[in-house]
Amino acid sequence: MKISYNWLKQFINLDWDAEKTGNLLTDLGLEIEGIESYRSVKGGLEGVVVGQVVNCEKHPNADKLKITRVDLGAGEPVQIVCGAPNVAAGQKVPVATIGTVLYDADGAEWTIKKGKIRGEESHGMICAEDELGLGKSHDGIMVLDANIPVGTKASEIFDIENDQVFEIGLTPNRADAMSHWGTARDLKAGLRQKDINVELITPSVSNFRVENRLNKIKVDVMNTDLAPRYCGVTISDIQVKESPTWLQHRLQSIGLTPKNNVVDITNYVLHELGQPLHAFDTHYIEGNQIEVKTLSSGIKFTTLDGIERELHEEDLMICDVEKPLCIAGVFGGVTSGVTERTTSIFLESAYFDPVTIRKTAKRHGLNTDASFRFERGIDPNITEYALKRAALLVQELAGGHISSEIIDLYPKKIEDFQVFLSFENTTKLIGEEIPKDTIKSILSSLDIKLNSVTESGLGLTIPAYRNDVRREADVIEEILRIYGYNTIGFTQKLNASIANVDKFSDHHVQNTISNQLVGQGFHEMLANSLTSPEYGALSKQIQPENNVEMLNPLSNDLAVMRRSLLFSGLEAVSYNINRKRPNLKFFEFGKTYHHFNESHIENKHLSILITGNENAESWKNKQQPSDFFYLKGIVSSVLNRLGLEKLKTAPIKNDLFSEGVSLSLGKAKLVDFGVVKKSVLTHFSISQDVFYADFNWDTVLQYAKYNTIKYRDIPKFPEVRRDFALLLDEHIKFEDIHSIAKQTEKQLLKAIHLFDVYQGKNLPKGKKSYAVSFTLQDEKKTLTDKQIDKVMNKLQHNFESKLGAELR
DSSP states (O other), X not given: OEEEHHHHTTTBOOOXXXXXXXXXXXXTTOOEEEEEEEEXXXXXXXXXXXXXXXXXXXXXXXXXXXXXXEEOSSSSOEEEEEOOTTOOTTXXXXXXXXXXXXXXXXXXXXXXXXXXXXXXXXXXXXXXXXXXXXXXXXXXOOOBOTTSOTTOBGGGTSOOOEEEEEEEOOOTTOGGGXXXXXXXXXXXXXXXXXXXXXXXXXXXXXXXXXXXXXXXXXXXXSOTTTOSEEEEXXXXXXXXXXXXXXXXXXXXXXXXXXXXXXXXXXXXXXXXXXXXXXXXXGGGOGGGEEXXXXXXXXXXXXXXXXXXXXXXXXXXXXXXXXXXXXXXXXXXXXXXXXXTTOOEEEEEEEEOOXXXXXXXXXXXXXXXXXXXXXXXXXXXXXXXXXXXXXXXXXXXXXXXXXXXXXXXXXXXXXXXXEEEEEHHHHHHHHSSOOOHHHHXXXXXXXXXXXXXEOSSEEEEXXXXXXXXXXSHHHHHHHHHHHHOGGGSXXXXXXXXXXXXXXXXXXXXXXXXXXXXHHHTTOEEOOOOSEEOGGGGGGOTTSOGGGOOBOSSOSSGGGOXXXXXXHHXXXXXXXXXXXXXXXXXXXXXEEEEEEEETTEEEEEEEEEEEEEXXXXXXXXXXXXXXXXXXXXXXXXXXXXXXXXXXXXXXXXOOOTTXXXXXXXXXXXXXXXXXXXXXXXXXHHTTOOSOEEEEEEEHHHHHHHHHTOOOOOOOOOSSOOEEEEEEEEEETTOOHHHHHHHHHHHOSSSXXXXXXXXXXXXXXXXXXXXXXXXXXXXXXXXXXXXXXXXXXXXXXXXXXXXXXXXXXXX
């Protein structure tokens, strides 16, 4: 938000420099992000002086040029070649001296230099008004008043506005400060704390008079919830023309382009008082009636920018008896605007429901100065005052007559708020006791009324325009803001506390697993919980009726809460692959959101995504593409770290995977992992395989709490390894071998590993070869060959009888 310092000083009499004032505003919470200089004439006419043409002769080498000698008030007259047809001896003229920087219509600068024109020296330039930025005329040079002394600086005789403009980083809650008047209110309160008592100067509207009632417009507000207050008045016999210089300077200083006197007045009052206004050409108001209402969805409406928009049934519209004229509080219609042909206007000043305006502005992708204020909540009590202020300015700058009574429809007044402030709570929150008289003074300076005073606290009335102050804590924040954060002292005492944290608390376990995954080369990611509803079509198990939908989404791509961490993870994978980062290992702790049986459910998950090669390219290590078994190893390492063993394996039922496995403990599923289906990857423009694991973290955490870690001594006696190469039917799984081996020998058999799988040449059809190692150990003595052979024979027999295996 831009605030002109000259404009601000119209409300508050202050002689501080801009930097000092900016520091105080920042301390008050209106953070100054920068201060820019503004000049109504670029360059400020520096180097331009008043000169007198002593003589003027025809140029010997050019028919359209003249050689002049100009007295600049210092030393001998200088020779200047001039091409203006109206230059003549005896004239007082503006002269740009050598070294002066001027600017063209596009803002590009050029410097006046000594030179020769058609063989004759020229020591400056006699200027036209467009060359100085004082107008648009280029018919000839400017001829000045003959009484102006020679040598006078041009900046002293022309009306040049020099200003400092504050760029304020206004937070959304400070709707009360979205104007020069609102900023001045805060400044006044801050100055009082520095024992500088200044009065707030408000524009007078005492001269407002209704001159006739010949142009009455009837107003019907059909939805008072969306438009709690609506004011209007007609002004007839106006003349729409260019605004006066002072008004143009005010608007230009804050980055606005002047249009015409009526439109400029509405913009001026908006930035002056914070009340948006709209002027309708009464010629286009059919039936002399304004109707404030909503319309059916699908109606086409063309706004002032020439774009045809489709209205929504919740958009509040300003209409006449036949057609819509304006999107209330957001943007006017193309047929209702003020033009140079307008002679009579209906001036609107209203208070609209902030939520409605915000939704409408977002829905149509519009962000105007009016919607910016309406959607944050303006002051409902200055609606009529701002209307009178604007009407008087219209009369002053455009002529005309007030030709109707003010219409003020305000059926249910928006009341001020009542809050009780406890002195004890104030001291507790601020951390320092502020004198009670100082608290009262601060509240008074903020227009907060004291209804009652007791030993324990204050009964307060908060003005309606402070919609960010509703609770006791808000009032305390206001006190501290004005008192000054920098005024609060620092204690020399250091307080610390040590939390009694359970080692199985979510945060602790999550950090443990995060550190492990980072050590294995993974990067943690954090994705938005809002996602696109279109992703639900990628799985039949994601039903739209179970989505948690946003009532007012920022965009269609962020319209629902995510049901799976996979899609946001694939967005990250696609983003990186498109930037030549194909080897990826990601993990994320996050929640999914579901709507079942009129209740909302949140489930926490750990997701793991792997794609590309396992390791970075190196001269030492051969690159190995990531595969399902690499992912399985990562999943197993996570579960083993938490002591979760003896898991049940089952084929995956999730249709987001082309193949995969589910691991369960009892009836509780802990994790699904496998290869992401190609059709899903195609939706994200991913052509390489992606491996994904989805842990039900809430369930994992629950079972990890009940895990008991057992310790034992390292055995003193050696272990023995024996291998079998088993020829098996291709449908038999390693899990079958593992189960039979454990049942066969429970005491001496310590480990079983599959170290080779072969299918193909030299094997019978439908067969495969498993190379399996068996580790045997007796913790009390050294095993003998007889014991080892006995165990291995039993294993061989059971494999042959139960699996139909053959030793190769």
